[in-house]
Amino acid sequence: MSQWKQIQQLDMKFLEQVDFFYDDNFPMELRQVLANWIESQDWETATNHEAMATVLFNNFLLQLERHCTQEQNFLHRHNLKRIFQQIQQRYKANPQNLSAVISNCLREERRIISAASMQEQGPLEKSMQN
Amino acid sequence: MSQWKQIQQLDMKFLEQVDFFYDDNFPMELRQVLANWIESQDWETATNHEAMATVLFNNFLLQLERHCTQEQNFLHRHNLKRIFQQIQQRYKANPQNLSAVISNCLREERRIISAASMQEQGPLEKSMQN
Numbered sequence: 001m002s003q004w005k006q007i008q009q010l011d012m013k014f015l016e017q018v019d020f021f022y023d024d025n026f027p028m029e030l031r032q033v034l035a036n037w038i039e040s041q042d043w044e045t046a047t048n049h050e051a052m053a054t055v056l057f058n059n060f061l062l063q064l065e066r067h068c069t070q071e072q073n074f075l076h077r078h079n080l081k082r083i084f085q086q087i088q089q090r091y092k093a094n095p096q097n098l099s100a101v102i103s104n105c106l107r108e109e110r111r112i113i114s115a116a117s118m119q120e121q122g123p124l125e126k127s128m129q130n
Numbered sequence: 131m132s133q134w135k136q137i138q139q140l141d142m143k144f145l146e147q148v149d150f151f152y153d154d155n156f157p158m159e160l161r162q163v164l165a166n167w168i169e170s171q172d173w174e175t176a177t178n179h180e181a182m183a184t185v186l187f188n189n190f191l192l193q194l195e196r197h198c199t200q201e202q203n204f205l206h207r208h209n210l211k212r213i214f215q216q217i218q219q220r221y222k223a224n225p226q227n228l229s230a231v232i233s234n235c236l237r238e239e240r241r242i243i244s245a246a247s248m249q250e251q252g253p254l255e256k257s258m259q260n
Contacts, residue, residue, distance in 0.1 A: 008204050019208050028208050074138050078149050078158050 003106065004035040006113050008025060015115045021108050023066050023092070026101045029076075033067050034060070046099035057095030061088060133236065134165040136243050136247070144246045151238050155220070156211050156231045157207075163197050173233035177226055187225030191218060 007018055022028040031038065064084050071077040091098040122130040137148055152158040161168065176183040194214050203205040221228040 015204055018204075019211065022208065023212070028205050032205050038146065074145055075158050075162050078152065082153070 002035050003039055003109055003113070004031060007109055010112065010116050017112050018109065023104055024086065026098075026105055027086075029079055029083055030064065030087070031105065033064050033080065037063055039106070041102035043099045043106065047096055047103050053096040053099045057091060057098055059074050060098070066103055132165050133169055133239055133243070134161060137239055140242065140246050144242050147242050149241065151235055154216065156228075156235055157216075159209055159213055160194065160217070162236065163210065164193050167193055168232060169236070173229045173236065176229035177233050179224055182228040183229045187221055187228055189227070 006017075010018075022031065025071060041056055041059075042052075043056070046056050061084065064080065064087070068080045068084060071080055087098070137145075140148075148254060152161065171186055171189075172182075174184070176186050191214065192219070194210065198210045198214060203212055217228070
């Protein structure tokens, strides 16, 4: 199961933590639309490698453009087009910033999934001790 | 049929005109989520009446808050919560601006629907003339 699917299955109190770090720097639509592709890239390494970050940034825009073109729903297409322009404008001078933002979001998601998993394990561990 | 439903049935070249006037001043999510309610209010009059604009603004936020609470989809709820905060912040000092923005969007939509309708009637009129 993708990390993003795991996130969506969390309880409300954990989802509210996820809400907190998705904003205009990295809109949640992008996380959802490109979920698998995003998770298969090495954003952490790209944060410290300009050439790699530039390639990832350009691929990111290509992936997003493809989704814009294929999207049939008017509202979703409108949102993706606006987000494409915003992301292009925001990161074209420094693609490493995008890598850093995405890397941070993925790390925070893993932390929250881990915290939720620890909470679920609590009662089981207790019952095993009894 | 609501005006918003008519809009969504237009050809791509007309939809692209609609794209143009929905931005952060009045995100398209709001137009879609509150479509019928928005169309049943008198935004044009409120543009020139502060008290009426304030009542409409508060009702707008109430309607939006209700949708946020009821929305089950994580991404949509996240977006509506963010839009709620943006709209509240942007218009709380001058609710008449929101009335003016919505009034203008509805007027532009009617203009585009009318233009699309004229274009459709074209070939029929020609065939009646022959």
